[in-house]
Amino acid sequence: MNTNSKTKNIFSNLAADIPSSVVVFLVALPLCLGVALASNAPLFSGIIAGVCGGIIVGIMSGSQLSVSGPAAGLTAIVASAIITLQSFEAFLVVVVLAGIMQVILGFVKAGVIGDYIPNSVIKGMLAAIGLILIINQVPQLLGDKSALPANDEESIAATGNIFVNFFKAFGHITPAALLIGILCLVIHFVWEKLVAGKKGFIKLIPAPLLIVFIGVGLNALFAGTGLMPALTGSYLVSIPMAGSAGEFASFFTSPDWSAIGNSQVWVLALTIALVASLESLLSLEAIDDMDPYQRASPTNRELKAQGIGNIVSGLIGGIPVTSVIVRSSANVNAGAKTKMSAILHGLLLLGSVAFIPFLLNMIPKTALAAILIFTGYKLAKPALFKLYYRKGWDQFLPFVITIIAILATDLLKGVIVGIGVGLFFAFRSNFRKAVFVVKDDSKYLFRLRKDVSFLNKAIIKQNLEKVPDGARVIIDAMRADYIDKDIVEVIEDFIIHAPLKDIDVQLETSGFIDHGFSHKILANDNRDGHLRRTYTKVITSIKQTSVPDVTPELSNLASHSQ
Template sequence: MTKQTKTKDYFSALSSDLPASIVVFLVALPLCLGVALASNAPLFSGIIAGVCGGVVVGIFSKSHLSVSGPAAGLTAIVASAITSLASFEAFLVVVVLSGMIQILLGFFKAGIIGDYVPNSVIKGMLAAIGLILILNQFPHLLGDSASLEIDENTPNPDKGNIFVNFFKAFGNINAAAVIIGGICLAFYFLWEGWVADKKGFIKLFPTPLIIVFIGVGLNALFGTLQIVTPLSDDHLVRIPVASSSSEFWSFFTTPDWSFITHKDVWVLAVTIALVASLESLLSIEAVDDLDPYQRVTPTNRELKAQGIGNVVSGLLGGIPVTSVIVRSSANVLAGAKTKMSTIYHGIFLLLSVAFIPTILNLIPKAALAAILIYTGYKLAKPSLFKAFYKKGMDVFLPFVITIVAILVTDLLKGVIIGIIVGLFFAFRSNFRKAVFVVNDDKRYLFRLRKDVSFLNKAIIKHKLEEVPENAIVIIDARRADYIDRDVVETIEDFILHAHLKNIKVELHTSAFVDHGFSYKILANNNEDGHLRRNYEEVIEAVIQSGNYKRYN
């Protein structure tokens, strides 16, 4: 695709990307501030990271819909790093170095890691984040500001975790927040249902933007009519306000390079680079799955883009960035078509804190909570659980366990647990399907399929030992792609001693040659006349028999 073609595509998608970028901006703004606060970092560092994630990563990435910014999955690491280094400027050195490491990972083609995560785990991650969004935002919908707006499950030891905050919120209800949040949420569901099949001008109005206007308007109305006490302070968005341009530029911080020789700085840089890279790859995989056009992001290029974003963020005074699923999901659901949406949202973040912070500080968190709760519902709809249940336990259990693991731990640990569970079921499925044993009367069929590993040796040996005297054993390996040498030796040993029990063994000779079976064994098998009957007819007769036992 030429540069001229790309420019044309970006221009034609402007009507979709611009409204979507406003939605992402409204979602990202409180998240940037919340993640910075949870990381024990200056609030403005979260905004800087959001701008770098949107503009810098957006420019260098080839992802069409992914949105990058500060992620709550790193808050525990960042907060601990800042505390241990006792200097935010020293931590900025860590951010820059971690970005450089990510760039190297991209050149070493480490992006392939994301391709080995099962789809059930990715879907489970999305559903878990959706549930976390709902739980995490409900306190704000009810007017209890005990927790921050974060896009993963990162408990704050001073404020409790999302479950504690969820239940505690019902004891700290704010009337104005409940009215604003309830009306906004109900409007969101009704409006989306009404415009779903509509076309034309009505589609140009992004629902979250309407929600924000409703929230600000209702709060202003409460202040005018004194129906209920209007929301203020912690219940509204809080952005640092600069009284002059010099004060605004003072919000930016530069790294203290005297710390670059410290061992802890390098250890932390490697840790953040690895965790941020894994989270970005998982997010990219999930976003590509959500993409209605099913476009695929070059993962190695994404690692380089994330690295460049972190280098710039660290140089300007920002915390680390990753590809983040909540903002990316909001971007997809808002109808974005190209990566210009994420770039626009980064520009809006910068312009908003520079020129209209006072206006943005009028937005009620309850209105933003309604937007995020609806996004969470779209990610964790009941129909998704039903669809995975119909696919079978081998898929459903990794999906559910991933969700539970993320809810009770955090995003990274939960996904790792989900991958382990997914691998277990994959091995289990392969183990069960690799060996197929049936018998009727004294005719036994051993069919070896796919990859027969040493793990299958025990069941094969046990079933061969159960074969009674005077039986006929048919061993079919035509469908096996690989047979482990231990299994080959087990079968060969059985064939060599089968005559002691007057057991006749029939092999499909050509199928065993490629798997390392002894030519002597195969030759003896033929010489003994064990292939006198039609091989296919015998197998079919065994399988079609109505009174056989099956082991697999």
């Protein structure tokens, strides 16, 4: 596809991308502020990161639906780094260096890392973030003023207070916040069902935008009529306001380059580069899976785009960015088709803080909480748990354990635990399927399949040693793609000393791949002018229930060995 056709394709989908950008903007705004607050960074640095993630990364990325912004999973690292360096300007050097390292990772093609993450772990990560969103936003929905103010899916989880705040909130309910929040949440669910399958103008009205208008309207009604105390102060969105262009420009900050000689700066930069890259790759994999068109995003290009985004963010006073699941999933659910949605959401963030901050500060946080709770529900639907339960324990357990680990620790640690569990089940499955042994009276079948590694050596050796004197044995290697040299040696040793126990051994290979068996072994397997390794008929009495995925015919073993 040439450049002109790509441009035409992007702009031809503006009817879908413009409403989606508004949805993402409404979701991204509180997240930008929440991450900055949780990171002990200036609030405006979160907005800067959101703008860079939307515009810079949006332009450079090859993903059509992924949306980048302040890195939720990095809040603990960022907060600790700022305290360690004792200067936000020095930390900006870390952000720039981390971006450079990400660009290097992209050029060395490190983007394949995401392809090795099991799908059950990715889905578990999505569900965990959904649950964190719900738990984290309930205090805001109830109007608990004592709750931490962040509207981010992970910032409270990193402090260990997410569950404490959840239960404590029920003892600190603000009536106006609860009423607005519950009404907004109910309307969100109703609106979602109402517009499902519909066409026309109603489809173009994003539910989050409708929810914001309802929240602002209800609060204005309370203030004007006195039905109940209206929400003010910390119950409303609060972003910095500039009285002039010069004051707005002063919100941007430059790095303190004198810190570049500090070894801690480089260690922190490497840590952020690795964690941010992994989060972005996992998010990209998840969003590609959610893409209704199933488009594959170039991972190495994504690393470069994220790196450039972080370089620019650090240079003008922003905190680190990654591809963000919550914003990206909101983008998908809103019906976005191209990257223009992400780019436009970045422009909206910039324009909103520059021109209409007073309007944004009228939005009740409880209305935004309703939007985020609904997004969390979409990520952690009960149907998803049922689906993975039906897939079997090897899929369900990694899925559930990933969720539990993320809730108990943080995103990165939880995903690492999930990957470990997923690899265990993958290893267990391959280990069990690589070799199986069937006995029928004095006849034995050893079938090697797929990849038989040295890890299977013990079970093969133990079972071969159990073969009694006078038995007849078939070692079928025709279905094996690879057999480790240690396994070949064990089988050859058994064939060599088998005559001492009057054991008749038949070795079957494909004829094209001998898997490294010695010519002496293969030559000794010739009787009456026939290569016995080419036989395909073996013992007939294997029960289908004992080996469900194999249907060999076991017959005439005795006649073959005579």
